[in-house]
Amino acid sequence: MEDPREAVRAVAATIRPGQVMTYGEIAVETGLHPRQVGRHVAALEDIPWWRIVRADGTPATCHGGTAPSLLAQEHVPFRGRRVDLRALASTPDPGRSPGGTA
Template sequence: MAAHPDQDFVSRVLAVVESIPPAHVMTYGDVAAAIGSRAARAVGQVMAYYGSDVPWWRVIRASGHPPIDHEAPALEHYRAESTPLVWPAAGAYRVDLRVARWRP
């Protein structure tokens, strides 16, 4: 079983996520880089365990796709915030990272 990230890492990840403005997103790697880390997977772990009280839908995969198994609720948030989306002819929607990516 993987070790949980330390509380300082957790609080720094959550602070970055809280700072992402509506209609913008960051990838897991972007959040890690914003706190001087390369631990994108650990950011994902923080979001899985502690992310429910922050705008979790604003942290997405590098492909632009929303968090796995959260596509439907994330879509509701994206529509409410007018987040730019891409709808391929076949396949799942994704966030338009070129337009929506936030760089603090």
């Protein structure tokens, strides 16, 4: 079995600037529970952790709570304090397979 931390790192590395994935989406790809994904994301410094959000679009609070400003720098759309996942879902990401949502 692949090291869970490395599995999270590998999936997170595929998230392009301006896109996000939810903890649940990463959980599906890695076979982990979303909370396990969250623990690994909080511990990993060398991944684009700010591009990983909750299912409702709430940005990560780990790493000093800087995720919203980092996402804004990448022009990720927000609705209030949450990432607008619907807007991102309607914008195809050429690097992700069809059926994968952001």
